[in-house]
Amino acid sequence: MLDLPNVFRKPTTQVIHIVAVPLAFFAFVLIYRPFNLTEELRLGSLSFGVNLTLIACVLFGSMLFIRALFYGLRNRINRPVYYFWVLLEATVAALFVALYAWLMARCVDPYFVVVARVYGWLIPILLFPYVIISMALYLTERSDKSAQEPEEEFKMRFYDERKNLKLVVTAASVLYIAARENYVQVVYEEGERVRDYLVRASMRSIESLCEQAGLKRCHRSYYLNPHRVKTLRREKEGVIVAELDVTGQEVPVTKRYYDMLVEVL
Numbered sequence: 001m002l003d004l005p006n007v008f009r010k011p012t013t014q015v016i017h018i019v020a021v022p023l024a025f026f027a028f029v030l031i032y033r034p035f036n037l038t039e040e041l042r043l044g045s046l047s048f049g050v051n052l053t054l055i056a057c058v059l060f061g062s063m064l065f066i067r068a069l070f071y072g073l074r075n076r077i078n079r080p081v082y083y084f085w086v087l088l089e090a091t092v093a094a095l096f097v098a099l100y101a102w103l104m105a106r107c108v109d110p111y112f113v114v115v116a117r118v119y120g121w122l123i124p125i126l127l128f129p130y131v132i133i134s135m136a137l138y139l140t141e142r143s144d145k146s147a148q149e150p151e152e153e154f155k156m157r158f159y160d161e162r163k164n165l166k167l168v169v170t171a172a173s174v175l176y177i178a179a180r181e182n183y184v185q186v187v188y189e190e191g192e193r194v195r196d197y198l199v200r201a202s203m204r205s206i207e208s209l210c211e212q213a214g215l216k217r218c219h220r221s222y223y224l225n226p227h228r229v230k231t232l233r234r235e236k237e238g239v240i241v242a243e244l245d246v247t248g249q250e251v252p253v254t255k256r257y258y259d260m261l262v263e264v265l
Contacts, residue, residue, distance in 0.1 A: 035120070066089045091119075094122045154172075156174060156186075158209075160200045161200050169186065242261070
């Protein structure tokens with residue numbers, strides 16, 4: 001799939017990258033001293049430790065800038081673009097670190113020679129925190145989806161205003177529920193056929209049932225099953241539509257509920 005798990009777009013994820021990547025770099029270099037960095041980072045009149053600390057601060061600043069930009073564009077980024085973005089992020093960080101090293105070394109070597117040298121040791125070091133963070137995020141996304149998915153045999157029982165049981169269906173078979181004046185219309189799949197049933201009840205009266213079943217509100221008059229959503233698209237007129245995995249079944253989505261729906265897809 002080309003879609004990027006939503007957990008990668010959350011603001012807390014951006015904060016994790018901004019803080020964890022510079023800290024991981026600082027700790028790794030301080031402990032292991034790879035690529036002869038003990039000598040490489042003796043820049044100007046400052047010691048290895050001071051330069052390492054300042055470079056970690058430069059990384060923090062570059063991460064803050066590019067992750068803020070990422071968050072602004074988060075809904076346009078899919079999985080392949082994200083991989084490119086990470087490479088771009090590391091490259092921008094290398095450019096800033098190289099600028100620091102070049103200035104501290106009093107510009108003895110050409111700047112892009114310093115860039116190549118910095119790129120050669122910075123990218124392999126940054127690979128570790130990026131891989132670890134990505135793996136943790138994928139595991140978190142998988143865990144969240146498992147927790148959100150209702151049991152396949154969970155039964156939804158619909159009662160009318162007089163508390164008479166009118167319909168029992170499995171949560172997995174429900175496509176959506178719509179308000180129809182004094183009724184709610186339950187649209188569900190039975191075998192290979194789509195059926196609907198009108199129950200004299202209000203949307204408010206079924207809120208708790210829908211939450212238990214994992215259905216999400218997408219409109220003032222609609223609940224839908226997020227596990228049956230095939231495509232979420234925005235029409236030219238600005239109208240948002242959720243196309244379900246059954247041909248011809250579509251549900252409107254309002255801006256008020258759009259972000260909440262995206263969170264669970």
